[in-house]
Amino acid sequence: MDRSRFLNREVSWLDFNDRVLALARDERQPLLERAKFLAIFASNLDEFYMVRVAGIVRRQETGLGVRSADGLGTAAQLGLIRDKVRALADAHARCFLDDVRPALVQEGICIVGWPDLTPAEQARLQVWFHDHIFPVLTPLAVDPAHPFPYISGLSLNLAVLVRDPESGLERFARVKVPANVDRFVVVDGEQSRQVPLEEVIGEHLHQLFPGLEVLAHHVFRVTRNAEVEVEEDRDEDLLQAMERELSRRRFGPVVRVEVGQDVDPHVLELLIRELDVTAEDVVVVPGLLDLSALLELTSLNR
Incomplete structure (x- = not known):
């Protein structure tokens, strides 16, 4: 069989998502629709x-030497995917930062940083944080008595470096964004x-x-790995098999770590070690992480 006649399924899927990104770039589309396409791309x-x-990744770890239709082994496929994803992730972020976000500003929708707020706005949000956010936050520090916390899949987190002013000892902590x-x-x-x-x-981390x-x-x-694996020859009770798999999905191994461009090398090294991934599994994203949240903008009265 001439494998050169076949397309790689995973690359074809990424090409499809690239076409979704092309719709976000298209200035003929309504602005909030472009933001929506950015969110769909991320999801x-x-x-x-x-x-x-x-x-x-699972097939590679279990030693299954199954090749794709176009003849690529698991390692070659992962390398191809990672290279293409890095380029797409950068293009996705740049589309938001350079095109969609400035266009939103022109329409009176400004996604700003904390330094861009006036003192009065900051004071108002300080009260809001104290009343609504502070009570639901649970910072988890890492030390000999407290191992690295479980990080749920697709959750947004803050990796925090703190220091004891008396001992000078630095520690890592994690705060989950609600x-x-x-x-x-x-x-x-x-x-x-x-x-x-x-x-x-x-x-407000000092609080x-x-x-x-x-x-x-x-x-x-x-x-995290959320692939559902049900073996029909072993799993006679489909309901029990699905319950087992859904429970396993929550604690599946990490397959991707997204960080911002300004991440501290020591923090990144710690994340790689504690999450049991390699540097190849890390995707550096310019600007905001998880742009699927842009779907919130579609509910604006514009």
Whole structure:
């Protein structure tokens, strides 16, 4: 069989998602639709990693020498996927930062950073944080008595470096960004200015670590294996098999780690070690992580 006549299934899927990104780039599309396509691209890529990439990784780890229709082994496929994903992730982020975000500003929808807020706006959000966010945050520090915490799949997290001013000892801590709160916090009643929730939390970390110096914080996100594996010849009870697999999915191995461009090398090294991944599994993203949250903008009255 001439394998050169076949396309690689995974690369074809990424090419499809690239066409979704092309719709986000298309200035003929309504602006909020372009933001929606950016969100769809992000969600699609999450699912691709949770199922497609996870399946290839599992076959590689179990030693199954199954080649793709176009003749590629698991290692070659993963290398091809990772190279293409890095290029797509960068193009995706750049489309938002350079095209869609400025266009949103022109239409009066500004996604701003904490330093861009006026003192009055910051004061208002400080009260909001204390009343609504602070009570639901649970910072988890890592030390000999407390192992590295479990990081749930697709959750947004802050990796925090703190220091004891008396001993000078530095420690790593993790703060999970609540998923049941809107990602973009409205600064004013007109919904014209919004700030990412992780930035609001990042500016109030000193309240979570009293008596410690907050040295730095970095946003990161993990994707876990969510492939459902049911063996028909072994699993006679389909319901029990599905329950077992759904339980396993929550604790599936990490297949991708997303970090921002400003991540501290020591923090990245710690994440790679504790999450049991390699540097090849890391995707560096310019700007905001998890742009699937842009779907929130589609509910704006515009």
